[in-house]
Amino acid sequence: MTDSNLPPQDPNAAPQPTPAAPLSHEQDVQWGSFAHLGGILGILPSLIIWLVFKDRGSFTNTEGKEALNFQITLVLATVALWVLTTIITVVTFGFGYVFSFLTYLPWVIGVIFSIIAFMTAKDGNHYRYPFALRLIK
Template identity: 60%
Template sequence: MTDPISTPAAPQPAAPLTEAEDRQWASFAHLGGIIGFLPSLIIWLVFKDRGRFTNTEGKEALNFQITMVAAYIVGSILSVIVIGFLITLAAAIVSIIFSIIGFTKAKDGIAYRYPFAIRLIK
């Protein structure tokens, strides 16, 4: 007797986000910047195809966090002299402040563009 070969079902594309969910995940992408670039990266990768606003804001938040990582690296390298500590401290404070501003804007459905960021992800 032969068993019919069963083929696994094709994965279904994820449902698009509602407007409220889109704003929620976009705001979380900004807020995640307080602890580093990984939350922004994960949110953008998971939800970029499901919500237009999340895609835009996730990229913006991720680009800013990549810029902050570069500032942390420069600060670490220059930590041999006192200015490295100051650069690292300033980058941490700026990251927290702008992440919170981005969160509040995105929560209200307003696109937020950071005043400075290396835009590597288009």
């Protein structure tokens, strides 16, 4: 039986990439926990890990989304604090500059919670941050 309905194959065409292999349980837990730990460096490590491995492991997908949502929350909090500090500084003719250290508070909180999340996730347990905007479902 011939496949006359199929279009002819171009012999010079590039081969189609094969889909990535699913992660083993150990790899899935490892990358899921690294998504949390990457939060120490900011939003990019969590984003990259989630984008690369989200389709290859369910644990990494879940934990990567959770870490990314938390990092997005921290970025928004940092921007809000920066704007608030700037407004207070302008209104009080420079006195509000004393509160500029508050803009570092989200980063400190992020480091603490990222380490706690990593320690929980590395054992294969899901971690849910106590406060995070769940923007990525």
